[in-house]
Amino acid sequence: MKELAYYDGIIAAPEELMVPFNDRVHFFGDGVYDATVGGNHRIYLLEDHLDRFYSSANALDIRIPMAKKELGELLTELLKQVEGETHFVYWQITRGAAPRNHVYDGQMTGKLWVMIRPSQLRDPDVPISLITAEDTRFLHCNIKTLNLLPSVMASQKADKLGAQETVFHRGEIVTECAHSNISILKDGIFYSHPNDQYILRGISKSHMIEACYRLGIQVLERPFTLEELMAADEILVTSSSNFCLHAKEIDGVPVGGKDPLRLKQIQNEVVEEYLRYTGKKSMFDDIRN
Structure with missing residues (x-):
């Protein structure tokens, strides 16, 4: 694939993937994200980014539907499916999909999003x-x-x-x-x-x-x-x-x-x-x- 999008277990091209209207991200920005680069289909400093991702989610009482190791393996596997040598790897967790209400169900399971696309690093010699x-x-x-x-x-x-x-x-x-x-x-x-x-x-x-x-x-x-x-x-x-x-x-x-x-x-x-x-x-x- 040239670009990959993932939502709650579904993989497609970004323009093909459909997201539920009631996902709380649409109304409240209710979620957290992290991002890094991939080189040679390896996610750079993956463990550090996962630590920060889980810490951010915990701070907002958002339930990630898988363990840290499992998420790392999923992201790595998804990256292998995208063409190129250098990539932007982005993932987020939203609180979930429910009718709009400021009060949320504390047992709601979060929805995982992933987006991976080819990228280029800036030249550090260029100010x-x-x-x-x-x-x-x-x-x-x-x-x-x-x-x-x-x-x-x-x-x-x-x-x-x-x-x-x-x-x-x-x-x-x-x-x-x-x-x-x-x-x-x-x-x-x-x-x-x-x-x-x-x-x-x-x-x-x-x-x-x-x-x-x-x-x-x-x-x-x-x-x-x-x-x-x-x-x-x-x-x-x-x-x-x-x-x-x-x-x-x-x-x-x-x-x-x-x-x-x-x-x-x-x-x-x-x-x-x-x-x-x-x-x-x-x-x-x-x-x-």
Whole structure:
């Protein structure tokens, strides 16, 4: 298959799959999701993503209809059915299908959705542009819910302004981006917002921190300000599908570019982990071939 869609045991092409109208996701965004990339038909950091997926579902009292190991095996088997070498692998669980009512049946079994399509990784050597926006989202950013409208609108604004991401902040404190984590390098030290209720615990960010430790780079997980962001030697943006991007400007003001050697060390370490994990020879071998 070129693209795969799965809903509650049914597999089809995305345009062919039908979803019940009463699935609570339609009315409430009532569910959680996770996503990562696949290389050589192996799902990158699958166990980490499953841990976060089950944690998010448990936080919202959503019943996943299978054990973690079984879900991992299902996702892996579904990925094998899709053509290509690099893929975007997305899955979500909704609370289930029932007539619209804010009160739900606590024994309801969730409905699993999966979407897998060919993808490409961004080149970490190509810098990106950022903008800033006051973070006015709900105060449980640590739960990866389906209620993504604030992030959608922020992403749309960035795109209209020719940027690739929006940096959220609460007052002067930088939190994260619309669909990424953000960290900085300053004077050889890696700074990143701690994993609290204001940000989603980024798996790619966590692995980048581990990469810094392996490289002997000091890590401080503490909030940093907009002023510190603008004065940073390098600004790093990470997500599960873009492991280690870096910024060249924010709100049209040039930033970063002051510690390229240390930045490249971190990027190389993160990319090497991906290649070791998936068995791929290059991030871009499917493009170059």
